[in-house]
Amino acid sequence: MSTPHASDSPHALPPELPTNRVSHALDTAIAVLGKGLSWLWLATLAVVLANVFSRFILGRGSIALEELSWHFFGATMILTLAYAVVTDDHVRVDVLRERFSLRFQAWVELLGIVVLVLPVLAFMVDGLAEYAYRSFERGEHSQAPSGLPYRFIIKSTLPLGMALIALALSSRALRCCTYLFDFPRKLPLRRPADHR
Numbered sequence: 001m002s003t004p005h006a007s008d009s010p011h012a013l014p015p016e017l018p019t020n021r022v023s024h025a026l027d028t029a030i031a032v033l034g035k036g037l038s039w040l041w042l043a044t045l046a047v048v049l050a051n052v053f054s055r056f057i058l059g060r061g062s063i064a065l066e067e068l069s070w071h072f073f074g075a076t077m078i079l080t081l082a083y084a085v086v087t088d089d090h091v092r093v094d095v096l097r098e099r100f101s102l103r104f105q106a107w108v109e110l111l112g113i114v115v116l117v118l119p120v121l122a123f124m125v126d127g128l129a130e131y132a133y134r135s136f137e138r139g140e141h142s143q144a145p146s147g148l149p150y151r152f153i154i155k156s157t158l159p160l161g162m163a164l165i166a167l168a169l170s171s172r173a174l175r176c177c178t179y180l181f182d183f184p185r186k187l188p189l190r191r192p193a194d195h196r
Helices: 021-037 040-057 063-086 102-138 151-181
Strands: none
Touching: 021 063, 021 151, 040 063, 063 151, 102 151
């Protein structure tokens, strides 16, 4: 009688791409940063609640609070997208993807990242960095009289977020290379310490 393997289970996890030293370092750094930045959601919630309280309870709307709420929301969203890539929590067409072998998935991901996504992200980072710098040079602020100053701060999160996504996708591409070409070399699995 043969023993069942993990892959025989209907709820078995799909096989993962191997990790190498570079991808491990990138993934770890982005995961730590993403977890830290996720606390900004609490700040966003606090600002939104303060805005609602001010507007509907005190009867005094605040343009600065309203702008701050969407600044926080936008910044948190763009800066934590790389974390979603590293943890593989982003949207995929899983109905199609799960039918393919891991080798085919790795080829599709590698080509898609290198040929399509990274060039577009490089173009976006370049354009958005210039966009944020022009805002800084002009001392851009809100058009509303009581709005927020220093508009370049929120605009600077755009190229930064895109650069983080590019790093996360580069790590993913390196993992595909490790699986397909065995380069960079696979990170050896750490064996648990033998406790006797």
